Amino acid sequence: MTDPYSTPPPYQQPPYQPQPPYNVYAILSLVLALFVFPPLGIYFGTQAKKQIAVSGERGIELAQVGIIVGWVLTAFMLLACLIPCAFSGVYTAFFAAIFGSAASGAPGGF
Secondary structure (H helix, E strand, C coil): CCCCCCCCCCCCCCCCCCCCCECHHHHHHHHHHHHHCHHHHHHHHHHHHHHHHHHCCECHHHHHHHHHHHHHHHHHHHHHHHHHHHHHHHHHHHHHHHCHHHHHCCCCCC
């Protein structure tokens, strides 16, 4: 028979369970979206989300941030390209209106 006043056995911690590694595509997604070429961040982010769903790796947050940052910076890149194009079209129309005879090839123009 056991002694009812004896000390209980010490608490046993469960064994350490290592966490799964981060998905490499998720890390690449964020890095590429921020520093290299934002559309690559979108691509790698979507691929990382697919891989994480299958493998159970960590990094879904990194992949999601890489996709969002990639779309935002891609929109800024497109605006940075389209705004000068729009201004060049306005300038071309302006100079064509002023110097129309030279543009049409009429004699006596510039």
